[in-house]
Amino acid sequence: MTENKISSAVNIMIKTDRIHKQLLDATVTRIGIHRTQHRILMHIARNNRLDSQKSLAEHIGITPAAITGALKKLERDGYIKRKQGSDNRYNEVEITEAGKRVVNETHALFSSADMSLFEGFSDEELDGYISYLEKIYANIKKNLSDLPGGGT
Numbered sequence: 001m002t003e004n005k006i007s008s009a010v011n012i013m014i015k016t017d018r019i020h021k022q023l024l025d026a027t028v029t030r031i032g033i034h035r036t037q038h039r040i041l042m043h044i045a046r047n048n049r050l051d052s053q054k055s056l057a058e059h060i061g062i063t064p065a066a067i068t069g070a071l072k073k074l075e076r077d078g079y080i081k082r083k084q085g086s087d088n089r090y091n092e093v094e095i096t097e098a099g100k101r102v103v104n105e106t107h108a109l110f111s112s113a114d115m116s117l118f119e120g121f122s123d124e125e126l127d128g129y130i131s132y133l134e135k136i137y138a139n140i141k142k143n144l145s146d147l148p149g150g151g152t
Contacts, residue, residue: 027109031102037070045103050093
C-alpha cells in the first residue's frame with residue numbers, strides 16, 4: 001500500500017461522510033426541523049424519555065445550552081412536552097404524537113435514502129464493503145485504545 005492510496009481512501013471516506021450528512025440534513029430540513037432537533041427526537045422516541053439534558057448533550061456532542069435551546073424549539077413546535085420533574089433540577093420530557101409522526105416520517109425517508117446509496121451493488125459487493133468498514137472501525141478503536149487515557 002502506498003501513502004497516496006491510503007490518503008485517497010481516507011479522503012473519499014471523509015467526503016462520503018460529509019455528503020451523507022448533507023443528504024440527511026436536506027431530508028429533515030424539508031420536514032421543518034434541524035438535524036440536532038431530529039437527533040433529540042430520535043433519542044427520546046428510542047428511550048421513551050430523556051434521562052438528563054447533560055447526558056443527551058454528551059451523547060449528541062453539543063453543549064447543554066444548545067440542548068436547552070433545541071428542546072425549547074421542539075416544545076414550541078409541539079413535538080415534545082416538558083414538565084417539572086420530581087427533582088427540580090430536571091425536566092421530564094416526552095414526545096408528542098406530532099413528534100412521533102416526524103420520527104416515523106424521517107425513518108422512512110432515511111431508509112429510502114440509505115437504500116439509494118447502494119443502488120447497483122451486488123450482495124457480494126455490499127458484504128465486502130461492510131467487511132472493509134468493520135476492519136477500519138476495529139483499527140480506529142485499537143489506535144484510540146493505544147493513546148494515553150485510552151482515547152477517552
